[in-house]
Amino acid sequence: MPVNGATTRGVPVAQLLRPVARTLPWWTLAAGGGLGLLLAAAPRLTGDGASGGSVPTALRAAALAFALGAAFWLDDPARHTTAAVPARRALRHGLRLALLAPVAALWWTAALLLVPQPVRPPVAGITVEAATALALALTGAACAVHRGDGTRPGPAVAGFLLVTAVLSPLLCPEDWALFVAPGDERWPAAHDRWAVLLGVVLVAGAACLTEPLRRHRLRRLRSPSGT
Template identity: 70%
Template structure:
């Protein structure tokens, strides 16, 4: 398995959507720097919203991570889909860690939201993007589902705060008494996204066709009924 993964690593690195990730990361850093650009007028709410927007921007680029122009070719190799997808995710993890650290440091310390809470939100949004891509690959045959996944994520990010009931609020502020409870929900959502993403990394089951049923034989050796 290690040899197969090492063999796949180089072509996977070449086919990774680095341009999309770089563009999304650059946009995210610009958004994170917005409070610093306002000088003394920066406040905690602006910093919080800037980091949330920054996390969504990077996740839009991450939605393209599983785009593979050679998907229908690599599907025939003996290496399982979980390994191929896992390598792509592992390649983007250190990039994400460095990028998010830079985004946090761009926000002035006095108005920076609690790092643990906002990092949990960013990790969940990223996990949702990757899970959406994995689900699109698992359920469909498109080699480049990233654009549709990114569009869905963007729509969900805009409509989510409007549609979620107040009792299940996710987008709270640090001075809100619901901050801790909201991040418990973020943690549950993150776990759910990881579980679904892992399930989508498995090979799809082959569906029996009508032709397959025609070829079935009974225990006595006779063929099953066929339609005339």
């Protein structure tokens, strides 16, 4: 009988929240988030916030630090055990993302508030950049889980994200620059590209939340005992 209105194959969604929350790597998110807040506050702490020149870089570094912590969000040492439960992968991962969303929103708000308002970059644009970094981390983890059998994709995804963040400003053509200063005339065009990139990453991430077709077929062939 449905409980709280939402069920999946007879399992109430509300009953899944607590066990899912217990398996989440909160410590990696706390480490990345803590480092990110320190980076966001660096211009204020060092006295460079008055000019505002280092603020965009500090916020981008803060967003990257949080994304690196979130790259471990889909790590699950018990994945091969939980794969046999009635809840599908899309729901299990969806619950993890639902628990992350308010934390990420509160963290980013705190990071922005650490920057003096007069030198704060346009909030919409810099937020799109931060959201893209976070989406890249989560999509990378989802794709690694979707295509492989590993239980801890986080380290590889974090390494890839860090290398990408370092190389992107160096390899990106001048006409397609993504990391521009707030006063630069290319700011609107750059953030149009950021928005497109974010959309593409979200679509790819959604596709990776499904069960691989081959495994789904094998699961249907198994008996109720799992053999």
